[in-house]
Amino acid sequence: MALFNLAQAINLALGQEMEKDKKVVLLGEDIGVDGGVFRVTEGLLDKFGSDRVMDTPLAESAIIGASIGMAIYGLKPVAEIQFDGFIYPALDQLISHAAKIRNRSRGRFTCPLVVRVPCAGGIHAPEHHSESPETHIVHTPGLKAVIPSNPYDAKGLMAAAIRDPDPVVFFEPKKLYRASKQEVPEKDYEIPIGKASIAKEGGDVTLISWGTMVHVCTEAAEKLKEKNIDVEIIDVRSLSPLDTETILTSVQKTGRAVIVHEAPRTLGLGAEIAATISEADILSLKAPVKRVTGFDIPMPLAKHEYLYLPNAERVAKAAEEVMKF
Amino acid sequence: MEKEIAKFSVNYLQILDENGKCAEQPGLTQKQIKEIYESMVLARIFDERSIKLQREGRLGTYPPLKGQEAAQIASAYALGKNDWMIPAFREHASMILRGLSMEMILQYWGGDERGQKIPSGENDLTFAIPVGTQPLHAAGIALAMKIMGEKTASLVYFGDGATSEGDTNEAMNFAGVFSLPLVFVCENNQWAISVPRSRQTASQTIAQKAVAFGFEGVQVDGNDVFAVYSATKSALEKARSGGGPTLIELFTYRMGDHTTADDASKYRKKSEVDEWVKKDPIERLRKYMESKKLWSKADEEKLLAKLGKKVEDAVKKYESVPAEEPGKIFEYVYAEMTENLKNQQKSLEHQDEAKS
Known part of the structure; x- marks a missing residue:
């Protein structure tokens, strides 16, 4: 089986879906001739032509607003927002229309749209290029949001996102684009939206995370193993809808949970997960749920991002604290 | 060295003057003219009835359209069945003409989403309340039409206030770049709630904004059914045959309040409204029809009775819809x-x- 990195796996999924369904079209800034600033759409313009791989004017709201019209009309647009920090001009279109058109028209119009968003930090990028804006999406009824942590999931999640009848924001952790390669089957498969995975089984404490942070949790697990703490790691994958069943089952088993995410803490998805756990089964907890997250500050520039981003030491420390409680 | 590298001009189109006189109407049959007239009168009766319903506590906040009947009806009349129409939120006249029932429009403004379940087969989008957001949907629909090789066009309505919004400008830019089959219809009704057109833009006309986006813009007497129909029809034909987008500025007037929650007397003079009442689009067409012996007092009375009943029937249906x-x-x-x-x-x- 061939080895793919995360960027290549997404490229493979896009190409395969475009082969299968003529209605799938790509649009965004620099995605055509340039193949995307991260080369995720490399080669697709040559293969599918400029009617299906469109370089657009530099206008994020236009990219999403036009995609909404295309989706309503019957196409399946996959739009790229070049960087996380540039999604904000398009939030009005996403929140006011993509998320609401099905409900507003009582099902007459639908918006099968995928918005690809390279996201998160750790690559020493300039300001506005390292953000984790998932809360805005998850907080909006009518939108779905997914984020892969590995090439295999990336391909299957992209297939599922493109085939989904509702708008899906597909976050792509930039740091993982080329971090590692993995066997990715050419054959068709989907990773269902709404299903988390157990990245590592364990019995003492559940680490709940997504994207780049899954790897930070894996690193923390190694450190904790030396202290005889056996962690279970949940890769949430689907931020909305959230797989609360997998999370609860794990926490009921371990009795301890640490949630790890890059986005700022206040009203981050960690808050929702912690509340869900305590509402559903507070008595299964042997310790308070802990969060290891980005701080409630603007994402620092390159020199200081290491201070902001959760790392294995912070995660391990939090896990030890809940073990000692 | 400095030299002129670009210049432009903007045309103004009026066919039917304020006294109902015209040299040559744009090839409409007598039946079509009567249809347009009836649709305008229906829209006005519906509008007045809706305001009353709101005052009686039987309808939620409602945005009146009085004064814009020609702008809406004559433009929508130029659309083909397969063309798409993308409204803002005041386009009740266009929506009724295209086939959305009056009871459904009332249902929506009465606070029930089912009123915007556009019947399948009707190519009209739902109302878009966030100002200026919908031209981008029209651009997307037009882009899809182009990609799919269809000989259809999309038409989007927005107001003078919407021309200040980024999305409207992004949509025009998008349409220009991709040469989309799209007609931008700006109903310049002079007021965005309390803010006059002069506070939206320092541009002499709204029509000329199209020039900067690389396509044609035209200003049209928006209270003149013939000019509105003619300009929209040719813009749609151009769009369907690959000629790209057009911006049509319909110079008109919102005779009523912004919504039933607004009081326009707070920010504009009665004398200004009175001047526009003289330009009433319905009166104007009636004068024309009377002068051509197409219309009589008896016809008018018959029509008012018929349409009044039609609106009452719609109100009854609206009020008897079972709760969801x-x-x-x-x-x-x-x-x-x-x-x-x-x-x-x-x-x-x-x-x-x-x-x-």
């Missing part, structure tokens, strides 16, 4: 309800049980 089951509010968020929504829906049922 409470749980339905969860069912159109996604194609399939998530577990989370199913749980929330169940909690609503329990709440109902507790109440009863």
